[in-house]
Amino acid sequence: MTAHIDREAAQSAMFEELSDLADTFARRADGYDRTATFPAEDFDDLFAAGLHAPTVPRSHGGLGLGPVGGDTLALWLMTKRLASADLSLARCWEGHTNSLVLIDALGSEAQKSRWFDGVVHRGEKWVAWSGEPRSPKPGEVRRFGTTVRREGDGWVVDGTKVFATSATGADWAILLVDMAGPGGARNSTSDGGAGVLMLACELADPSVSVDSSWWDPIGMRATVSHLVRFDNTFIPDSQRIGEAGDYLRQGWQTAFIPHYAASFLGAAEAAYQYALEYVMRQHKGTDAYVQQRVGAMAVAVETGQLWLKHVADLWDSGRTDEARMAGSRARHLVEHLALDTVDHCVRACGARCLVRPSPVERIQRDLMFYVRHDNDDHILATIGRNALGEPHDQSFYKP
Ligand SMILES: Cc1cc2nc3c(=O)[nH]c(=O)nc-3n(C[C@H](O)[C@H](O)[C@H](O)COP(=O)(O)OP(=O)(O)OC[C@H]3O[C@@H](n4cnc5c(N)ncnc54)[C@H](O)[C@@H]3O)c2cc1C
Incomplete structure (x- = not known):
């Protein structure tokens, strides 16, 4: 009981600290967006505040949050708060914290000691990269993708x-590559993803290079989601x-899907707060239409919060099968709630809220782009297939 109260008090202090930091991050977001720069100072501040290792187990000096640690909601609430400051920052943070979840769940003791030490004591940053879209877009001559082969002991x-x-x-990336x-x-293309390896790559390796000319998107610019080239990179x-x-057999992607929803919701909450x-x-609060817009935003944001809590509770009570599909349902619903909220905000506030330095302009660009991370049509069809008892792909919603 005392331990529970202590933990609650510690978490509430942590959220207060995070919230103060997030106000600073919100002020920096415009600069990172305009210059398409990684939010390095934000990560430095999170590290200095001891908030950089949320999904590292407490036995290794972290906060012990997330679906493996058994405190999933606290992680998603952190993400939501960061996303309300800067959605790009939240994407980088998701990549970092999700990677640590994978190490905690699947890494050897030696790997955990080595890599968690770097995160907790040196502020090292992680990310996980799959991104190898197979179909070229018009005008695209380069084919993206990796090959992986066995050589010696690696x-x-x-x-x-x-x-x-x-x-x-990032300092390290988990490369999701297919044999x-x-x-x-x-x-x-391997059967059920049976050939997919997770290889931890130290990005300072001279065989790894970044081509920043590819990434010139409408939103999520500060995620610096560049093209990365591996020139026969050896990984032991x-x-x-x-x-x-x-990765696919154990369904790890399903633990990260609702994490996107937490980010979408954070963006929506920022738009809602701005509109209020x-x-x-x-003095437009007496206008009946504005009142309706505000009402719709309030309900949307609260609905998203309830869904996050519902899914987190399923993960933390070990109801994993239900949690997996509920996560996709939440991901689908929150996408729409968040997009609607931003739309309500713009309609209630008018054109000037889309003029910088208003953050709504960036929030709208970022959210519109970020929700493309998965195809909502396929998500919904997957939820339908599940309800119909048909075979379905809970990780990437393949038709
Ligand atoms: C901001 C941002 C950050 C990201 N960061 C990462 C990251 O850190 N790590 C990572 O691994 N990935 C990341 N992703 C990439 C993401 O994982 C996808 O690979 C990426 O969105 C694919 O781009 P696309 O939509 O152009 O691709 P496409 O694969 O070309 O998909 C385009 C559309 O076609 C649909 N489609 C594809 N195949 C079929 C088919 N056979 N039949 C019918 N429809 C089909 C898709 O569902 C989609 O709607 C990120 C994405 C975004 C937007």
Whole structure:
């Protein structure tokens, strides 16, 4: 009982500290967005505040949060708060914290000691990269993708990945590569992803280079999700995490899907807060249409919060099968709630809220782009297939 109260008090102090930091991060977000720069100072501040290792177990000096630690909601609430400051920062943070979850779940004791030490004591940053879309877009001549082959006591990775979040900021990346050929985990061609390896790559390796010319997107600019090239990069067996096929066979992507929803919701909450202050300052709160917009935003945001809590509770009570599908349901619903909230905000506030330095302009660009991370049509069809008892892909929603 006392331990429970202590833990609650510690978490509430942590959220207060995070909230103060997030106000600073919100002020920096515009600069990172304009220059498409990794939010390095934000990560430095999180490290200095002891908040940089949320999903590292407490036995290794972290906060012990997340689906393996058994305190999933606290992690997602942290993410939501960061996303309300800067959605790009939240994407980099998700990549970092999700990678640590994978190490905790699948890494050997030696790997945990080595890598968690770097995170907790040196502020090292992690990310996980699959991104090898197979179909070129019009005008695209380069084919993205990696090959991986066995050599000596390790693996050689050759080729390129895109959407490599935190490319210029992370120290380590978990490369999701497929022994069957290009495609990563998302577009794996091996049977059920059985050939997908997780290889921890130290990004300072001279065979790894970043091509920043590819990443010039409408939103999520500060995620620096560049094209990364691996020129026969050697990765020793000691840096392979888990067994081939573990990522898809054990359904790890499903633990990270609702994490996206936490980020979407954070963006929505920022738009909602902005709208409340804006319309009150302009004395528009008596307008019936504005009232309806505000009402719709309030309900949307609260609905998203309830769904996050519901899914987190399922993970933490060990109801994993239910948690997996509920996570996709939440991911689907929160995408729409968040997009609607931003739309309500813009309609209630008017054109000037889309003029910088208003953050709504960036929030709208970022959210519109970030929700493309998965295809909502396929998510919904997957939920339908599950309800119908049909075979379905809970990780990447393949048709
Ligand atoms: C901001 C951002 C950051 C990201 N960061 C990372 C990261 O750090 N690590 C990482 O691994 N990935 C990351 N991703 C990439 C993501 O994992 C996807 O690979 C990426 O969104 C694919 O780009 P695309 O939509 O152009 O690709 P495509 O694969 O071309 O998909 C385009 C559309 O076609 C649909 N489609 C694809 N195949 C079929 C088919 N056979 N039949 C019908 N429809 C199909 C897709 O569902 C999608 O809607 C990130 C994405 C974003 C937006």
